[in-house]
Amino acid sequence: MNITVKLFATFRNGRFKVARQEHPQGTSCRTIMLGLGLSEDEIGVVLVNGRHVPLDQVLHDGDTLALFPLVGGG
Amino acid sequence: MDKIIRINMNDLSTSTETVPAAWAGLGGRGLTSTIVAAEVPPTCHALGPNNKLVFAPGLLTGTPAANSGRLSAGAKSPLTGTIKESNAGGTAAQMLARLDIKALIIEGIPKEDKWYSLHVSMEGVAIREETELVGKWNFAVIEAIEARLGKKTGILTIGPAGEMKMTAANISVKDPDSKIRSHGRGGLGAVMGSKKIKFISIDDQGAPKVPIADPEKFKTAARVFAKALMDHPVSGEGLPTYGTNVLVNILNEAGGLPTRNFTVGNFDGADKISGETMHDTIVARGGKPKHGCHAGCIIQCSQVYHDQQGKYVTSGFEYETIWGLGADCCIDNLDDIARADNLMDDIGIDSIETAVMFGVAMEAGILPWGDSKEMLRILTEEIGRGTPLGRILGGGAGSVGKTYGVTRVPVVKNQGIPAYDPRSVKGIGITYATSTMGADHTAGYTIATNILNVGGYVDPLKKDGQVELSRNLQIATAAVDSTGMCIFIAFPALDIPECLPALIDMINARFGINLTGDDVTNLGKHILKVEHQFNIEAGFSNIHDRLPEFFATETVAPHNAIWDFSAAEIDEFWNF
Ligand code: SF4
Numbered sequence: 001m002n003i004t005v006k007l008f009a010t011f012r013n014g015r016f017k018v019a020r021q022e023h024p025q026g027t028s029c030r031t032i033m034l035g036l037g038l039s040e041d042e043i044g045v046v047l048v049n050g051r052h053v054p055l056d057q058v059l060h061d062g063d064t065l066a067l068f069p070l071v072g073g074g
Numbered sequence: 075m076d077k078i079i080r081i082n083m084n085d086l087s088t089s090t091e092t093v094p095a096a097w098a099g100l101g102g103r104g105l106t107s108t109i110v111a112a113e114v115p116p117t118c119h120a121l122g123p124n125n126k127l128v129f130a131p132g133l134l135t136g137t138p139a140a141n142s143g144r145l146s147a148g149a150k151s152p153l154t155g156t157i158k159e160s161n162a163g164g165t166a167a168q169m170l171a172r173l174d175i176k177a178l179i180i181e182g183i184p185k186e187d188k189w190y191s192l193h194v195s196m197e198g199v200a201i202r203e204e205t206e207l208v209g210k211w212n213f214a215v216i217e218a219i220e221a222r223l224g225k226k227t228g229i230l231t232i233g234p235a236g237e238m239k240m241t242a243a244n245i246s247v248k249d250p251d252s253k254i255r256s257h258g259r260g261g262l263g264a265v266m267g268s269k270k271i272k273f274i275s276i277d278d279q280g281a282p283k284v285p286i287a288d289p290e291k292f293k294t295a296a297r298v299f300a301k302a303l304m305d306h307p308v309s310g311e312g313l314p315t316y317g318t319n320v321l322v323n324i325l326n327e328a329g330g331l332p333t334r335n336f337t338v339g340n341f342d343g344a345d346k347i348s349g350e351t352m353h354d355t356i357v358a359r360g361g362k363p364k365h366g367c368h369a370g371c372i373i374q375c376s377q378v379y380h381d382q383q384g385k386y387v388t389s390g391f392e393y394e395t396i397w398g399l400g401a402d403c404c405i406d407n408l409d410d411i412a413r414a415d416n417l418m419d420d421i422g423i424d425s426i427e428t429a430v431m432f433g434v435a436m437e438a439g440i441l442p443w444g445d446s447k448e449m450l451r452i453l454t455e456e457i458g459r460g461t462p463l464g465r466i467l468g469g470g471a472g473s474v475g476k477t478y479g480v481t482r483v484p485v486v487k488n489q490g491i492p493a494y495d496p497r498s499v500k501g502i503g504i505t506y507a508t509s510t511m512g513a514d515h516t517a518g519y520t521i522a523t524n525i526l527n528v529g530g531y532v533d534p535l536k537k538d539g540q541v542e543l544s545r546n547l548q549i550a551t552a553a554v555d556s557t558g559m560c561i562f563i564a565f566p567a568l569d570i571p572e573c574l575p576a577l578i579d580m581i582n583a584r585f586g587i588n589l590t591g592d593d594v595t596n597l598g599k600h601i602l603k604v605e606h607q608f609n610i611e612a613g614f615s616n617i618h619d620r621l622p623e624f625f626a627t628e629t630v631a632p633h634n635a636i637w638d639f640s641a642a643e644i645d646e647f648w649n650f
Contacts, residue, residue: 073318
């Protein structure tokens, strides 16, 4: 299935901004995160199609996964 | 000994008072709101002789506590008609604290049609007639005062917007690089203008250090506090690297970035105006990605932004400004937004109110969507010069909406709604509706928990838990705003258990007292209630704690979210 992966802030360093990736059915956000060399304690926010989800959320074809470190402002 | 200085502009006299016992434990917002509530008739005209303009440094300002150099300004707001506290960085707060000044209270209006300045020093406050700098814009004022009184002089000034009593006018505060931070919201610059004070200069030469009752205890607590600030990823890494503008991308992804005057929740040009792009641009052009608004800030969310030629354009370039002129006005040219930011500092007008206003002005057809050049022209030639159109626009989003018959006007209590769509981030909607200040994101920043996973997580698209979240944050914020601390210490304070106790320990060590966590919460509640009571006596009721109608009748993409709180659900907020 086709997943759009978007990375933000420091996660882009040495990686990418946005990539279209092929993954087998049943792939979770966690699997993709690990594949990027990121660890759970670096993760701030996980969004799938603009909604907050847990890392173990299973993805579907055409989903957009956005990964952020903890960031803030205001 | 701490003192209160009163400046009476009716008869151009000043007097120094000892601090009444009831005010001794207060600082910052707690003190400005207490004084305004006690001494300003709530029904007075905000630009008339009965309003008072109060400045107060926080409880910890002037000490070595990290990030404690913020100044509160308070009055009845000419924009909202409510009580107002607006706090800012810059060098003035620490100088006032070293001069043992707990508050400056400016009263009355001069009889003659002349302009004045106030000079604050070890000798007290001198009122001087001012002619040379009347009509001058803020950067020219700062340059002239530094030439007159020395580079180290602290400065609070109003630009043409404040002189013309525009209700979006701010009070500008000189920062350590002679640039500008602002008491932005609520039109306090117009109040200063109504009192015919062009600027306040501060000289703290000869002032002693701020006394600390228990220096050892203070030092220990200050170290724990600073470590918490540095250890938290938001205050230790995110803010210094990307500034507050890191929020563009995350709000855009979450569908909460108000775009085209609050009609959609994503902006196609988000990447071009994002914190990540801004960081790379600043580095490539030799600017400074991190910068503090006052000595002692260790988070340093500010930055210095250069143009393509490597020349200074602006600093303190904030998310709300970039969102407002960017997504909300459909402008994706960050350089032009930076130029506008600098112009707004120079004119002395609130960059949030003005950004929200431009979204409404574009909807009204005053200028085309996305036309950044026309926006720059309007700032300079209409608002800066005070043409009739400029005065309508300088009155903020509500003013232009009313004049042009626009029905989609994002304001609460006539103050522009910033940067976060209340339909898709519902907690902040409760803050906008209920804040004693009118729509103000900083009053109870639920974005932390709704979007950023700081202090836990409350689903932004559901109603559950939002009222309680907003209430708890508004109470905590009222207390933090009294300490002189920058509100961004809330990120570590929400997540790192040692942070808040260390803050309370510093206050205790500074004054030789024994406040507990409960005392601090009670202080926050007390401040909110004092402010709320002022608003009630000024003619506000629960009916005013509502969002504009369109939020309940128009859904917002991408989540098709709607504002669906009932009146009774919102009113639960005040049950504490
Ligand atoms: S973090 Fe930003 S707003 Fe806060 S004190 Fe530092 S520069 Fe000022």
